[in-house]
Amino acid sequence: MMARLDGKVALITGTGGQQGRAAARLFAREGARVVGCDLNRDSAQATLKLVRDAGGQMVSMAPVDISTIEGARQWVAEAVAAFGGIDILYNNASQPKMGGFAELPPGDWDFTIQNELDIVYYVTFAAWPHLIKRGGGSIINTSSVAAVRGVPGFEQSAHAAAKAGVMGLTTALVSEGGAHRIRVNTITPGPIRHPLIEPALDDPANPFTRMVARIPLGRIGEPEDVARLALFLASDEASFITGANIVIDGGLSSFM
Numbered sequence: 001m002m003a004r005l006d007g008k009v010a011l012i013t014g015t016g017g018q019q020g021r022a023a024a025r026l027f028a029r030e031g032a033r034v035v036g037c038d039l040n041r042d043s044a045q046a047t048l049k050l051v052r053d054a055g056g057q058m059v060s061m062a063p064v065d066i067s068t069i070e071g072a073r074q075w076v077a078e079a080v081a082a083f084g085g086i087d088i089l090y091n092n093a094s095q096p097k098m099g100g101f102a103e104l105p106p107g108d109w110d111f112t113i114q115n116e117l118d119i120v121y122y123v124t125f126a127a128w129p130h131l132i133k134r135g136g137g138s139i140i141n142t143s144s145v146a147a148v149r150g151v152p153g154f155e156q157s158a159h160a161a162a163k164a165g166v167m168g169l170t171t172a173l174v175s176e177g178g179a180h181r182i183r184v185n186t187i188t189p190g191p192i193r194h195p196l197i198e199p200a201l202d203d204p205a206n207p208f209t210r211m212v213a214r215i216p217l218g219r220i221g222e223p224e225d226v227a228r229l230a231l232f233l234a235s236d237e238a239s240f241i242t243g244a245n246i247v248i249d250g251g252l253s254s255f256m
Helices: 018-029 041-053 070-084 106-134 157-178 195-200 207-212 223-234
Strands: 010-015 033-037 057-061 087-091 139-144 180-190 247-248
Touching: 010 018, 010 195, 010 223, 018 033, 018 057, 018 087, 033 041, 033 070, 033 195, 041 057, 057 070, 057 247, 070 106, 087 106, 106 139, 106 157, 106 180, 139 157, 157 180, 157 207, 157 223, 180 223, 195 207, 223 247
Parallel strands: 010 033, 010 087, 033 057, 087 139, 139 180, 180 247
Antiparallel strands: none
16 A cells, blocks of 8 residues: 655654654655754754654755745755655744733744744745646645634733734635645644643643643643644645644634
């Protein structure tokens, strides 16, 4: 049996992080030739080693700053040079600054927009002509439930605005991409396990812990949960799916 991504070239941003690493490993296992990138050279190299040790095909560029158009163009050009084209673009990377709206410095707002919205625009803009040349492909953008629903105790105005912008960009690209057989979909995660939130999970009084306790499926999401959804949207199994926004939060947002 053929793997689900046999012969496809998949670009994944932020492969040094937990969700990017899970996606890189899964996509490679399913036959994709993976091109990763990250700001952190060590974590990106760790992902590269895991993929290659498992027999997967992957190259990685790090450090690369894709929050600039120059960095995005450089990475995409190197990906095309490595494997000859692009079939899948998974815009996974993001880096927000959190804080109350009244106290958030304008510089933190600008940083968040650049590293959560501009970063998606720049990479997609650089990859777009290569997807057209390929005769189509799949773009997967990452938003957040913060874009559609506020949560008491969580101060994240810049993050929410940036991720809402990602949703809007996806909607616009669905129309423009259709003529080129480019599918564009959004993954909208809720609480997903990450090293930065582990201390909060050990504190019963923490608002994040209380929120996780309300998840109907009874657990926090894992990076692999998100990776499996991204794999489906990247594959030909989703060939008639574009413009979808799939929430992956264990049912939490259905009654928050």
